[in-house]
Amino acid sequence: ETGVTQTPRHLVMGMTNKKSLKCEQHLGHNAMYWYKQSAKKPLELMFVYSLEERVENNSVPSRFSPECPNSSHLFLHLHTLQPEDSALYLCASSQVAGGTDYGYTFGSGTRLTVV
Amino acid sequence: AQSVTQLDSQVPVFEEAPVELRCNYSSSVSVYLFWYVQYPNQGLQLLLKYLSGSTLVKGINGFEAEFNKSQTSFHLRKPSVHISDTAEYFCAVSDTGTASKLTFGTGTRLQVTL
Numbered sequence: 001e002t003g004v005t006q007t008p009r010h011l012v013m014g015m016t017n018k019k020s021l022k023c024e025q026h027l028g029h030n031a032m033y034w035y036k037q038s039a040k041k042p043l044e045l046m047f048v049y050s051l052e053e054r055v056e057n058n059s060v061p062s063r064f065s066p067e068c069p070n071s072s073h074l075f076l077h078l079h080t081l082q083p084e085d086s087a088l089y090l091c092a093s094s095q096v097a098g099g100t101d102y103g104y105t106f107g108s109g110t111r112l113t114v115v
Numbered sequence: 116a117q118s119v120t121q122l123d124s125q126v127p128v129f130e131e132a133p134v135e136l137r138c139n140y141s142s143s144v145s146v147y148l149f150w151y152v153q154y155p156n157q158g159l160q161l162l163l164k165y166l167s168g169s170t171l172v173k174g175i176n177g178f179e180a181e182f183n184k185s186q187t188s189f190h191l192r193k194p195s196v197h198i199s200d201t202a203e204y205f206c207a208v209s210d211t212g213t214a215s216k217l218t219f220g221t222g223t224r225l226q227v228t229l
Contacts, residue, residue, distance in 0.1 A: 004158070043205070043219040055216075090158050102166075103149055104217060106158035 003027065006091050006107035013081065014115055021076040021110045023091030031096050032074040033104065034066060037088040049074065050096055081114045088112075117142035117208050121220035128227055130198055136191040136223045138180075138206030148189040149207040149217065150180055159205060165189065176200065201227045 004025045013019050025032060031050040035043045048055040049068040063085075065077040074091055088111050092104040118141045128134045140146060147166050151159040163174025170182040180191045189206060203224050207217040 006158075040221075042221050045216065045218075048216065092159075103161045103164045104151075104159070106151075106160070108156075108158045111156075 004091055004093055004105050004107035006110050008110060010111045012113045012115060015081060018079040021089055023074040023107055025072055025093040027093055027105060029093035029095045030071055031094045032068060033092045034076050035090040035092065037090055083114050086112055086114045117146060117210055117218050119206050119208050119218055119220035121206055121223050123223050125224045125226065128196055130227055130229055131195050133194050134196050136204050138189045138220060140187050140189065140208045142208060142210060144210055147209045148182060150191050151205045151207060153203040196227050198227050200225060
């Protein structure tokens with residue numbers, strides 16, 4: 001399998017549930033990202049793991065928790081979400097070398113609905 | 116910090132007609148520029164990128180873009196569109212000094228009709 005794979009493709013969860021989104025890249029990249037895509041808004045960068053260092057967006061609520069156990073896998077743990085968290089969550093990876101980022105490869109996304 | 120402006124939220128065009136999707140950016144330092152396409156219910160796919168060198172960049176599916184530093188623009192063009200080009204197109208910029216953080220525009224919906 002090649003590229004960036006995200007599971008599940010669709011997720012419906014209640015506000016009291018705990019769930020996790022999974023992302024796996026088979027490209028040998030050294031950086032991985034979580035983006036949130038809401039209707040009529042720019043893509044919002046949530047978290048970056050670059051060269052095994054985590055970089056956070058301070059505006060992301062603590063009910064979102066990332067985990068990157070190795071350079072190929074990335075998780076987004078969700079708990080006590082709100083209806084406004086319903087969105088498409090995109091994972092991406094890239095190769096960063098010598099200060100140059102050669103462009104992201106995106107997964108197909110997880111469509112999350114919070115009820 | 117950098118920003119990206121895509122002035123057109125929607126661009127309707129007839130099949131086989133040419134199209135230009137506009138992108139302007141703002142940055143105080145040198146940048147890398149990208150165009151991505153998103154088909155319904157899918158993630159984003161890289162169309163083309165400008166890192167350095169020739170200002171005219173050719174991408175997949177017959178698209179090309181031209182980097183204009185003086186006008187801080189990176190407009191996307193295709194001489195003849197097809198129905199299958201109907202999708203959302205995103206322009207993105209990253210600061211060459213701080214790779215790994217793309218800033219995206221709000222997207223342009225290209226609607227191709229017969």
